[in-house]
Amino acid sequence: MTAHPHPFVPGLPALESLDLAGTGAAPPASAHAFPDGGAWRLEIPSVEGPDALHTVLAAADEYDVPLHRVSQGSGVGMLTDAEITAMVQASTERDVELCLFVRPGANWDVGAAAASAAGSVSARSRGTTQLAAGVAQAERAVGLGVRSLLVADEGLLWVLHELRERGDLPADTQFKVSVMAAPANPAALRVQEFLGADTVNVPSDLTTHQLAELRAASAATLDFYVEAPDNIGGFVRHHExxxxxxxxxxxxxxxxxxxxxxxxxxxxxxxxxxGAAARERVRRARIGLDELARTPDAPRMSAVGERAQPALQRFRRP
Known part of the structure; x- marks a missing residue:
């Protein structure tokens, strides 16, 4: 990977004038984009039901925040059919993608490995019963109009992709890999792409050079917590x-x-x-967007309402 000079960074010219700019070269810019040419979209996570969704939509109007996607973490199984239907309707009316988590996972199960200091299985599907439960939740969600599903297990991801390939799930269903299964190296990202991922959460503690290494290995859309919840590190990287x-x-x-x-x-x-946390996430998004707007030649946003993803490679069955 070739070295690149630093792009504009707020405050860097002042440091350069004092010979304090450092010597490191910046990682290369991505050569990829969304199909409409945009570089980024905005997502508000942890939108846990119809009330939280309405709160987010109202706050987005108040803070003038463009919404491309909202995602939920409690899982399809923690919502009634009426609640899912209400969320589908509200997000459709605003042209916002709705992504629901297909659970359960090991961290909600009776096993001890999810809480162990080493060898944790995190939120991955534990045994055939949980794998089947994930499939059932996916089938229920798409039957109610959901077309974006959050997955925290590579096996479940592949199963759902296979069901999509043979028409058991709608062809326009998208699969998003949870940060609980985030790939931390280029090979792992490529494997998740091959297994059927359309968008992939990557760890928020990776350096920009490490992120560039992942991007060089795959065209899959990345999901990145600019501000991360405490249970995945609590990183606040608005300035980056x-x-x-x-x-x-x-x-x-x-x-x-x-x-x-x-x-x-x-x-x-x-x-x-x-509700309070949902509203504050939108305010934090406004802070991040203001940082982006202060950057010369700021990268172009993908149009609101766009959900198309880049063409990706998949494993082929024999």
Missing amino acids: IAEIVRVCAPVYVKFGLRNCPDVYPAGGHIAATV
Whole structure:
């Protein structure tokens, strides 16, 4: 990978004038984009039900934040049919993609490995029963109009992709790999692409050089927490948003929320927390977008309502 001079970074000219700019070369810009030519889209995660979704939509109007996708983490199984239908309707009316998590996973199960210091299976499907439960939740969600599913297990990802390939799931269904199964190296990202992933959460603690290495290995759309929840590191990288987009495009920039309790599974007992956090995520997105706007030649946003993904490679069955 060839070295590249640093792009514009706010504050860097002042450091250069004092001979404090450093010596490192910047990673290369991505050669990829969304099909409409845009470099980035915006996602608000942890939108846990119809009330939270309405809160996010209202806050997006208030803060003038473009919404491409909202995602939910409690899982399809924690929503009623009526709640899913209401979310599908509200997101369709605003031309926003709705992504629901297909669970359960090991971290909700009776096994101890999910809580162990080493060898954790995280949120991956544990045994055939959980694998089948994930398939059933996917089938239920698409039957109610959902066309974007969040997956935290490579086996479940491949199964759902195979079902999509043979027409058991709609051809326009998209699969998004959860940060709980995030690939941390180029080979792992390529494997998830081959297994059927359309968009892939990558770890938020990767350097921009490491992100460039992942991008060089795959054209799959990346999902990146510009601000990460505490349980995946609590990183706040608003000041790097332009460089992250430059290196990762096409990328969904995501605004989680540091210093916020884990709300999964959400419900009426913590509705006030869920709603307040949802609104604050949109405000954080406004902060990130303002940082991006202050960058000369800021990367182009993909149009709101666009959900097409780059053409990708898949494993071929014998």
